[in-house]
Amino acid sequence: MSAAERAEPGLVCAFAVTRTPPGPTALASVPGHEEGGPLRVLDAGGLYVVVQDVPETLFGEQALAERLNRPADLERCARAHHRAVEAAAGTGGPRAGAAAGAAVVPLPMATLYRGDRSALRAVDERRPVLEALLDRLRDRTEWAVKVHAAEGSVDAAPGPPAGPEGSGSGGRAYLSRASARRRDRQEAHGKARTEAEAIDAELRRHAVAATRHRPQSERLTGRRTPQLLNAAYLVENADRDAFTRALAALTAEGGRPSVRADASGPWIPYSFARWDEEPVPETGRREVPA
Amino acid sequence: MTDLDHRYADPDGLAYGPAAGSLADLLERVLDKGVVIAGDIKIDLLDIELLTIRLRLFIASVDTAKKAGIDWWETDPALSSRAARDSLADENARLRARLDALESSLEGDSADAVEETSGAAR
Known part of the structure; x- marks a missing residue:
């Protein structure tokens, strides 16, 4: 032939x-x-x-x-x-x-x-x-899921915090407001990260494999908030309904206020068509200086 | 960026379209995902499998992608280690060249060098 x-x-x-x-x-x-x-x-x-x-x-x-x-x-x-x-x-x-x-x-x-x-x-x-x-x-397809911090939850600073140290116009008051803002931002960011991890954990339950791409830069996504999760899931066709139902719940507005999740799929399983991530004998994968 | 036409109609009417960064999603997948059967190992000069093309292409695309703000490979261990190895090799070559130059000039000027050294010691 x-x-x-x-x-x-x-x-x-x-x-x-x-x-x-x-x-x-x-x-x-x-x-x-x-x-x-x-x-x-x-x-x-x-x-x-x-x-x-x-x-x-x-x-x-x-x-x-x-x-x-x-x-x-x-x-x-x-x-x-x-x-x-x-x-x-x-x-x-x-x-x-x-x-x-x-x-x-x-x-x-x-x-x-x-x-x-x-x-x-x-x-x-x-x-x-x-x-x-x-x-x-x-009988499996790939689904891409990206999670961003919700607009306003991380970057948009809340107003001056209430409390005795929040008012005033002196340098000390300014510093204390600034550090309170920073603390709020960090808390919001931590919360968003936790939610992103929870989304990942939930989706993994319906997937046979999961992998992560590097989060895309804000310049690339065109969003003002950071990308927290850039994941791909390999989903059995038989489990697809369960997966998309979970996805629908997770991507619904208002479900998780700290984050915004977006999905695309089904994809050809590009992200799982790699043997270098599989346990294969080392002999086949000798590197040469490029 | 234009919209991506890869989506399928979901049987249940649920359709997940691409998000705003769809070209990025696509490039993320088609550029460096998938099985390389071009062979990373050997380059057969007689019937070349154009591996070098793939590698150089990837580098070229990376430049383009970088301009577009795509930079996921920067922490890709395979690529960054390759880059690191390349830069080490380059540096090695440069150092060797300098060493050669120094040695040959040293041989030529050894008499002067000795004099200078003893002069400095004095």
Whole structure:
């Protein structure tokens, strides 16, 4: 079943590995990278890789590095990658839901090969890991949950505290007000953190695994309050209702006044498709100086 | 940032759309999550798997992301240790070069150096 190398100069961009290849019509309806050919499937003998031919002029090292340094191109590329990964899972179409999707192991954006042969070899060399991950991710989706301190609970300082030391206009009074404000802020922040942890604990009850991304900066989130939790949960499809119910309760306004929780999902389980977090023999993961 | 089109309609009508930072969520996932089957271990020069592209790309994207305010990798142990290793290697190379230069100049000027030393001792 060896795949023929293509004649024209180009690269092969790989998106995801699956056991159940998406149907050709479903694949054909999903554009991958705009600059490349149609999505296609490589048969690696029990495992299938969804790939796309892309021109080397745009996806070669230099060209791609330049393009990805332009935010608009970076975004287009990321969305194209995500589309193709969803197509590999059969979840990209209008009628398919993530629950119906086949298990896929997503590959990082811009996984490029010189040709089909090297893509297939890469899959073949990591077959046991990929199989294990496909078992782990089958019938599961990822949910992203972010918790921020509520506006006004942390940063917006409350008015001057009541009490004998709160009034007055001397330097001592000023200092005492300032330290009271600081204390309030710290208390509010501590409370928000506690609530964020409680949310995490509650959601973990309905998830088979959880992981955390680094909290995003305020510049990135566009919020005035800090992000306290940037978590991802791997949820069994059978438990999805329970999870989303818990989520709905947690994200409802007013339930937890110190924080604001937002969720997105279901996602392809990107955050759990990593074998470096799995207990695997060290031999396979030798680092080289980059 | 534009809205993300990744969401699915939930069977129960509950739909969780992306929050405001949706592009960030996506980049957070597609840039450095997923299985690297490009091989972090060897680079085959004859039929290269373009690992270097992936790594350099990631670095390039990181620059872009940084400009956009995305900075989650800074505490990523894998990446920061790599960066630390790189900077150590660089520093090592620089020090070696300086040492070489010093040694060769020292050999050339050893007579002067001795004189200067004894002069200073006096």
